[in-house]
Amino acid sequence: MREWRFVSYETEKSTFSLFPELCKGCGLCIEKCPKEVIVWQVDVLGIYDTPTVKPKDEESCVACATCETYCPDCAILIEKKKKPESKDN
Amino acid sequence: MREWRFVSYETEKSTFSLFPELCKGCGLCIEKCPKEVIVWQVDVLGIYDTPTVKPKDEESCVACATCETYCPDCAILIEKKKKPESKDN
Amino acid sequence: MAKIALAGEGGQGVQAIAQIMVNAAFNEGKNACYLPNFGLEQRGGVSLSFVQISDSEIGAPKFKISDIVIALSKRAVVRTKQYVGPDTIFIYDNTRVAESPDYAARKILGIPATDVANKELSSRVFNIIILGTVIKVTGILGVDSVKYALQESLKEKFLKNPDLKDLNFKALESGMSLVEEVL
Amino acid sequence: MAKIALAGEGGQGVQAIAQIMVNAAFNEGKNACYLPNFGLEQRGGVSLSFVQISDSEIGAPKFKISDIVIALSKRAVVRTKQYVGPDTIFIYDNTRVAESPDYAARKILGIPATDVANKELSSRVFNIIILGTVIKVTGILGVDSVKYALQESLKEKFLKNPDLKDLNFKALESGMSLVEEVL
Amino acid sequence: MVQKRPKIPDGWFEDSKPHLFCPGCGYGIIFKAVAQVVDELDIRDRMIYGIDIGCSLLSYNFFNFDTIQTHHGRTTPVIYGVKRAVPEKMCLGIFGDGGGYAIGSQHLVSSALRNEKIFCILANNTVYGMTGGQLAPTTLPDQKTETTPYGKKVEEYGWPMQGPEMIAAIGSKDVYAARGIVSNFRQLKRFVTRGFQNNLDNRGFSFLEVLSCCPTNWRTNAKETWEHLDKVMTKYFKPGEINNPLEQKEGK
Amino acid sequence: MVQKRPKIPDGWFEDSKPHLFCPGCGYGIIFKAVAQVVDELDIRDRMIYGIDIGCSLLSYNFFNFDTIQTHHGRTTPVIYGVKRAVPEKMCLGIFGDGGGYAIGSQHLVSSALRNEKIFCILANNTVYGMTGGQLAPTTLPDQKTETTPYGKKVEEYGWPMQGPEMIAAIGSKDVYAARGIVSNFRQLKRFVTRGFQNNLDNRGFSFLEVLSCCPTNWRTNAKETWEHLDKVMTKYFKPGEINNPLEQKEGK
Amino acid sequence: MSNKKPVEGEKRAFLTGNETVAWAALAGGADIMYGYPITPQNQVMHTWSRIIPPYNRKFLQTEDEISAGFANCAGALAGKKSFTATAGPGNALMQEPQSMAEAMRIPAVFIIQQRGGPSSGTVIYSQQELTLTTYGGNGEGWRIVYSVCNHQEIYDYTIKAFNTAWTYRFPTYVMGDGYQAELREALTIYDPEERGIKMVEPQPMVGMPGKPGVDRPPVHLVNIYSLEEELYDVCIKYQMEFDRISGEITESEGKNTENPDVLVIGHGVVFRSIHEAVKEMMKDGLNVGYFRPVTVRPMDVKALRNAVKNAKKVLVAESSLGQLERQIKAYCYGLTTPISGYFLPGMGIVATDIEREVKALLKK
């Protein structure tokens, strides 16, 4: 099984992971996110040396996975966090 | 102007002329005539040595020219006769 | 070896008699082949057929000069001119073609096949009369084997109407004697 | 005669500097030609360009061994290997490509073009720095004529933003001196 | 007895008559409608006529106007090629259902799409006539053809092609799309006139399918031919105007 | 930190990723829908996948199933050729609007006509992507392309092609014809599922046009890309099911 | 494919050439035919579609020759013995898929019945598709082409074509012509296996058993390459394979090729006339011979050069304007035997034509 480099960002409702070797910096995710969560970043460069993306903060993401769905390159992984109450169980 | 051999048949309402060099003996006219006027004949042969057609009598033809219209080979000419009254004039 | 070109109008049964001839030859163990011509039109063109029957191997499927040419209509007479050489026997239906063509052939024979068919037999067996003349002129096929092939090819019709067999055989024989008269 | 192969990622401006070079050569009355490579993908392939400048007639549009190879990304370094011969000067961007390739070239020169562009000038003139290094290494074109061609090709941009001209010329000169240091 | 002349339209090239089509072939009727309309519209000197390989080829010297015999299915690109080069010409193409709906369907589709100002008439005889009666895109269910000797199976080859409906669906409102039938000459002529008119007005592409007959490959006599046309074919193909950008919509 | 895996569908051939398509290309989204459905229907071992020359060619090693790269416009005859030979296979072809509506339109028309039990997905990006942005049959009015540098004139090239509508008009009721859009993934997946289902049921031909994006030739950024898709393209092309022989008609 | 044998034992039959093709394909185990009507091959399709039902074979009439050609490739890729038949403009149109078959080594079988050309020409006959069939398309002629001359050969080589295709994986052709297509003559039909001809089993190139990515890697077949070097490697490899197998494939026949005053060369149906003419002339004591390539691609160059070298003069006879002569001259470059041509484009050549031409050459 191939291993892909990734960076993960924890937000309240999700773990937002980006696979820079897959990201081509197209920006489709940024524009498709219903909550305008995603922003450019240059700390991690994509496969074509382009900027990649990350969530702008820890609050906005609602873990809807729209970005994941519409990324043509499968460069985003959204892991929904269990609701706090279920954590208490 | 090319001359075509023809035979003409006088009926009450029409002059029915057949051009044997054009008639291929397909019979479409026979079946299309609304008055079932047209019949086969072997006295005059068509271009492929087939039987040709003629009106069966002098009464039935109504000079509608349906046969002329539908003959794919322009082998029939229908000349409508002026009504008898006009003849008297 | 016989090279026979047959030509007529569509519906005159030219291809059918070519077929019967090569079948008879095949049954006799001879080499035989037959090439129909095909023009652009489905109907209306002159129907041509090139038949070859031989005891030895056959070369080109189509020949340039015929031993025998059969022309059954005015257009067929014109169309077959190119296959006529000084050794050709040219046979035409003189009911349909009034004037004898002035081709430089060995022999030009007019056969009243249409007339005989219509008056003495039936217009349906017109082509079988022609078959008879060809058989006679070539002499390359046995009459019995031709009759057998004829029977085979019309088997179903003969079954339905046994009189037909007689009619056809009569036509064949009449064709043979017609040509004998003029040979 | 100079045979120069330039390779980089799409967007690095490889084709643009090839174009400026041959324009300059054309203006100088030299023979020049330039063949872009084209792969299947519209984007994502390595962008390659084959430039030739000469005082005499030019033969094949594409050559097999370069006098100078410029490789501006990791993939470009790999892709251009086949154009390297024992007499080749191989230049790469050592900001983007960490390890010096072990090709059997005459010289292998790492230029921190990206670094210099980003830090001292602007990432936009990265390719002009490279242009400077090529000009310097080949020595086949006059600096003024290159500047003129550069100006022509960016005329409209320069008109809109006159500072750009200076920036580009600086980049050109910086490219020239960068390579001088390592030559 | 005075010499009589057959009513051969001026648009027909009389020297080539009797023509090369089979006895009872529907093409003759289509050509009569075409020539009469050309004469009525007085456009003979502007006509460029293109034909396929297919039985329409037999009309290579049929008309009293300039004719280009092309390849099977290629009449359409040839006549739009002419039209684009010399737009003042009236470009008419006539071909079969094989040429139009099979091998040349990309041209028909594209002419409708680009709204080429040409007029295409397609003779739907449900077979490949010229090559001796093979399956066509229009062949009826269970119809026996040389390549469906046990009858055409719908599971294998689908239902008969709906040509003018397809042309109309492609998109342009300026396309004239209609279906005539050789047994209704008045209607046929009307459709032919409108087809030309749509080009004359420089409005758009004109397409007319004509339900035609091929007694040779159908092996029908005259009675069966008319019946097959009127009773059987019209079950699968509805005559009428499918799209008429000219005001006058065809009622019946 | 535990190793994370990108959500690459099993149906994708992971070794060939990142794939060869441009940044932001709509094909990637289509392929995601396809692979997810193939995985859900568990038909990977029955898949034969055909692609055109056209950007779909860049998927020659994209999927985890057997792939035949064909010629421009010829995916359709190749995959129905396979299907006729080995009917137990599921045959999918993906190609562009040039391949499908221009050079290969006769194959599409004929597959719809014969109701070939194959599934064709056509990416409508209103240009010839692979060759650098020429006019396509779907190009929008006034759109600038390399071969209409001053904008496409409707008088010259007509209105944009209505593909699924044409396919539906050809005649068979068993043809599945729909239009999806890459900006509506749920719907897209539903349409892909039904397209496959129509083949799995051995009912008929399935055709899905997908409004896709070509940011490279459109020269759009991400925002403009989505807007062009959702606001401009949908003015000319209506997403939805045009013909659905499966019961569940698509509401929205 | 059902187990029922279409032909049991050996049988004399009297068929047209087109019927012969269909029966041979059936006996040779063809699974599927894709075709588009064109004279003079129509009857192949007619016969095939008429005779297959008991044997569970398939037929598809496509929308054009492009489709028939590509579907033919597809059938073979899917592991079925697949064939098509075409002629003239259809053959021209089918070059696109034929070229794909060459590039992807697809063992598809093509039957060509040549008609008059160029363009629509005639629907009757010619040998004007020699160049097209051997070297058509934008490629290098990686094709195996049998040029047959009688119905027995049509039968034999149609069966053989499937074996050749599936053994060597190059597209394989049986090239006849309109005369042979429509001619009726006798031949022996037989079941190849009963004659000891081992029929090669087809193998799929896609859709093999197992789940791709699990049981086996997926197959990804291409005919386009990103780099010149990639294509170059493929070209060299395939050319070398083609050259290597040529020795096993080439077939030819010759008579009196040791030292003839005139050697007559011709292929296909024209060879019948050559054969007859040479036989007759030899009977008359003339020192003439013939050489006939059976495979016109690849050509039996060794035998050809030998025959030409030994001859005093060479006559190439063909129903085209020098298409065969051009190939003969290219293959025989370096030899000096004078070669002249007798060309009747689109027309039959008979034995007396050959005799006349040969005698004229003898007199010179």
Add this chain to the structure above:
Amino acid sequence: MSNKKPVEGEKRAFLTGNETVAWAALAGGADIMYGYPITPQNQVMHTWSRIIPPYNRKFLQTEDEISAGFANCAGALAGKKSFTATAGPGNALMQEPQSMAEAMRIPAVFIIQQRGGPSSGTVIYSQQELTLTTYGGNGEGWRIVYSVCNHQEIYDYTIKAFNTAWTYRFPTYVMGDGYQAELREALTIYDPEERGIKMVEPQPMVGMPGKPGVDRPPVHLVNIYSLEEELYDVCIKYQMEFDRISGEITESEGKNTENPDVLVIGHGVVFRSIHEAVKEMMKDGLNVGYFRPVTVRPMDVKALRNAVKNAKKVLVAESSLGQLERQIKAYCYGLTTPISGYFLPGMGIVATDIEREVKALLKK
């Protein structure tokens, strides 16, 4: 056609080969281009459609190459200077209309930019369409094909192609390749009339003035014939005309063809390398020469045979697997100068390749 001249006087320009084609067509008075995109000729269409508006010329993008080819024929039949451009699989597909152009003597102009083959091959470069372009279709090669080697020639011969086509009424080709298509280099563009090149006026073959049947007989153009004999007569007539005019059309160039130790033969872009290599080797005192056919159809056979005869050895260099060599050998049949080939299918050939090969031959 408007009267405005696209090019006034003479001008140096720095263009791609594709741009050069478009400008030459414009200067040569082309009225209309029909085309379908394919790499590497796309830019011909791009440039043409971009530059024509002021000059009232026309462009139509068709649905495929078949259509582009037939429409191209139609434009010429209608009396307009018409052209198209294609490559590779598009060229294969366009053989059907090209064959019609041959049969009907249609003066249509075709631009071919060869790409790698067979099949899709590469989009880059090759010389693998020589056979296809000179002898494609189901015909006899009644085509005039200029194989150009640099942008000046692209310009000159594109203009000339229209004159050749309209003078002789055979389809006329300018054959380049992907390298030349995409290469940028300098050339002089000019107005042909100002240079004293008389541009031939096109004449319609249909749609002439007057009412048919009244003012003039109708024109009925065909490409199919009912009888073998009719087609035969046409074939012989056209072949004779083609042969007759060949003397006026053929072009070639040679250097040191009197008695070279090695004569190098090549066409198109490969000739550039041959030219360079031979020049270099001659400088080094080697006795080498070259022969280059400019018209690859018809070939300048006399000059070619002369050159080959005088040489001790011949090397044919080409970016294909012997397509040119085969033609050379056929044309030179009877000569005995050893010919060897240097073949890089789909790959460029450089001067050092030629030098290496020549020197190896010299050593042997």
